Amino acid sequence: MSAQEFLDLSVSVSLGVLALAFLLTVVRILKGPTVPDRVLGLDMLVSIGIGFIVVIAIKTGYYLYLDVAISLGLVGFLATVAFARFVLQIGLRAQRNGSIDPEEKRNA
Amino acid sequence: MLDAILPVLAGISILAGSIFSLLAAIGILRLPDLFTRMHAASKAGTMGAGLMFLAVALISFNGSVILRAFVGFLFVLLTAPVSAHLLARAAYFAKQPMTSLTRFDDLKDAPPPND
Amino acid sequence: MNFAMVSLILALVWVAITGNFSAPNLLMGWLISLLAMWVVRNQMTTPILVSRMRRVIGLILLFLYELVLSAFRVARLVLTPNIRSRLKPGIVAFPVTAKSDVEITLLANLITLTPGTLSVDVSEDRSVIYVHCISVDDKQDVIRDIAEGFEAKIIEVFE
Numbered sequence A: 001m002s003a004q005e006f007l008d009l010s011v012s013v014s015l016g017v018l019a020l021a022f023l024l025t026v027v028r029i030l031k032g033p034t035v036p037d038r039v040l041g042l043d044m045l046v047s048i049g050i051g052f053i054v055v056i057a058i059k060t061g062y063y064l065y066l067d068v069a070i071s072l073g074l075v076g077f078l079a080t081v082a083f084a085r086f087v088l089q090i091g092l093r094a095q096r097n098g099s100i101d102p103e104e105k106r107n108a
Numbered sequence B: 001m002l003d004a005i006l007p008v009l010a011g012i013s014i015l016a017g018s019i020f021s022l023l024a025a026i027g028i029l030r031l032p033d034l035f036t037r038m039h040a041a042s043k044a045g046t047m048g049a050g051l052m053f054l055a056v057a058l059i060s061f062n063g064s065v066i067l068r069a070f071v072g073f074l075f076v077l078l079t080a081p082v083s084a085h086l087l088a089r090a091a092y093f094a095k096q097p098m099t100s101l102t103r104f105d106d107l108k109d110a111p112p113p114n115d
Numbered sequence C: 001m002n003f004a005m006v007s008l009i010l011a012l013v014w015v016a017i018t019g020n021f022s023a024p025n026l027l028m029g030w031l032i033s034l035l036a037m038w039v040v041r042n043q044m045t046t047p048i049l050v051s052r053m054r055r056v057i058g059l060i061l062l063f064l065y066e067l068v069l070s071a072f073r074v075a076r077l078v079l080t081p082n083i084r085s086r087l088k089p090g091i092v093a094f095p096v097t098a099k100s101d102v103e104i105t106l107l108a109n110l111i112t113l114t115p116g117t118l119s120v121d122v123s124e125d126r127s128v129i130y131v132h133c134i135s136v137d138d139k140q141d142v143i144r145d146i147a148e149g150f151e152a153k154i155i156e157v158f159e
Helices: A003-031 A034-058 A065-096 A104-108 B001-030 B034-058 B063-093 C004-019 C023-039 C052-078 C103-111 C139-158
Strands: C092-096 C116-124 C128-133
Touching: A003 A034, A003 B001, A034 A065, A034 B001, A034 B034, A034 B063, A065 B034, A065 B063, B001 B034, B001 C052, B034 B063, B034 C052, B034 C116, B034 C128, B063 C004, B063 C103, B063 C116, C004 C023, C052 C139, C092 C139, C103 C116, C103 C128, C103 C139, C128 C139
Parallel strands: none
Antiparallel strands: C092 C128, C116 C128
16 A cells, blocks of 8 residues: 555545544534533534544645634634633523522532 | 655544544543533544644645644644633533532632623 | 844744745735734733743643643543543642743643643632642642643743
8 A cells, every 4th residue: 555545545534533523523512411511512513623624635635725724713712712701691690690599500 | 755654644643633533522422511521622622633734734745834734733722722711611600510420629619700 | 032023033924824935925924014013012022932942842842742641541531431430520729829921821721731631710819720620539639740740841931
């Protein structure tokens, strides 16, 4: 097996492995059970997506895809930051309104 | 000589990166609560994306591509812990339930943030 | 290490990233770097990183080594059949001796990417970083590992 053949083979295999990782992460997003769990799943999807794009860049030889991967990372980072603020705001508001008994929920 | 070794190294790097991504996904699925899941996502996930960029740097033979791959790697390395920290902090103060296996919690008595 | 040199280095980075080594592109990159430096003019201080290159590189190498180690440890953990028996999670209060914002930020980020630890919160007075550990037997071990590992190295770089 030549070096180039090995590279082609590993590109194909890793696309399959990444697809499996993608599916498993989607299972976690569907299962939840809480919003932060889903946000974590989406963050993970972005990082698997970066992996996908970079592998495609190697497969096709269009290294312009790298810029796409970096931009996706930026967008994913900003989305996670925004989601984290959202989670914090909602959580603090719920506690101020007394709709959740924190101790009870944490021990559940 | 280099033509023969670099594609092999890049292939190994791609395979390792995708396997780490898969392990991170398995970790997210199997671990019991958000905080332990974040351990898997932040470490194995970063490693996965980082190894992909390393593979590109190994086989492109092009200065600007190598530099961009390096920038992408650095970017992943800088943003992953920041977003993990923010999400963990937000979830903690939103009273995210922790697994019953948790042995102690030194943060319990800290006042909630103002913002 | 004055600002003119920083702008020149940024211009060279611009040329390298765009992959176009012509004079107009170099000029373009230099103008953009001047603009970028003008935007952050109030935050700019003399970069000390350059004068301590060897320690910085030592820190980066230690960090990469720990990242690889932690990825493998997470890998082994998620593949354990009885995963709950291996978990002993807990949140540990780590007293910080580092003072400046940069040091604490760096330390918190490094903690997140190293084996078994994840920084959750920094106290208001910046004296404590709260660290979530995935498997901890003794709090003192965790605190000693961080204090003697990364924190010592970071203080060495920034002292």
